[in-house]
Amino acid sequence: MTTLNRRRLLQGGAALALSGAGIVRTSRMQAQTNPLPEVEALFFDVFGTVVDWRNGVAREAERILEPLGYSLDWLAFADAWRGEYQPGMEGIRAGREAFVKLDVVHRRMLDKIRPQFGLEKLDETAQAQLNLAWHRLDAWPDVGPGFARLRTRFALCPCSNGNIAIMADIGRRNDLRWHAILGSEIAGDFKPKPRVYLASAEALNLKPSQCMMVAAHSSDLKAAAAQGLRTGHVGRPGEGGPGTGEAEPHGTFDVVAKDFVEFAAKMGT
Secondary structure, eight states, X not given: OOHHHHHHHHHHHHHHHHHHHHHHHHTSOOOOOOSOTTOOEEEEOOBTTTBOHHHHHHHHHHHHHGGGTOOOOHHHHHHHXXXXXXXXXXXXXXXXXXXXXXXXXXXXXXXXHGGGGTOTTOOHHHHHXXXXXXXXXXXXXXXXXXXXXXXXXXXXXXXXXXXXXXXXXXXXXXXXXXXXXXEHHHHTSOTTSHHHHHHHHHHTTOOGGGEEEEESOHHHHHHHHTTTOEEEEEOOTTTTSTTOSOSSOSSOOSEEESSHHHHHHHTTO
């Protein structure tokens, strides 16, 4: 083979490789320039933003209770349990009650709604298993590809009201590979109290401005912004059923995306 022919063959192969790479690139959202180069860590709200709590709790409740002879509206049960979430933490936020981790709060919430669903006679073993439903939630479909891109540049950490055991189990179930688990249990309080955001930044030896709170809930982002964190909104319309959730943010935040794939592109990954 002559040198000229070899050169043409190599050039042709290179062109084909580039063409193939172009096909790959166009199949995923193009990365943009990172608008916040000072940000080193992303703090995630988890329930609703990263994982589908409603369908997950309904699924687990059916799996545990149906073999015991119970027949419920499983989604209504999940909604009622979640409906006690904010009230269940309010006494702790207000300083009227000592801090306890969310597993304990979830169990108190369950005890409160059991009569509503005819579960008064549910034995302790079943109740304990049911309380672990919050450990077995599935991530939304966009989370895996979005996180795979984001972790190449940022530390990914939950900043959730969920305690460390919940976040560890959710991470293992969904291969989230958290770099650290931050949030309520290390702060001894619940969002949106300022200490939760600030303690998370301090744990990584970062300034608040080097951290970004990422959530589908504008109230969470506004509380984080008040403490100097940057903010990213990811839409979750229908999070708690039809007509719920935020497709668009209620306010102005640093980065706004419809899902985590778009968010990753907007963050330059």
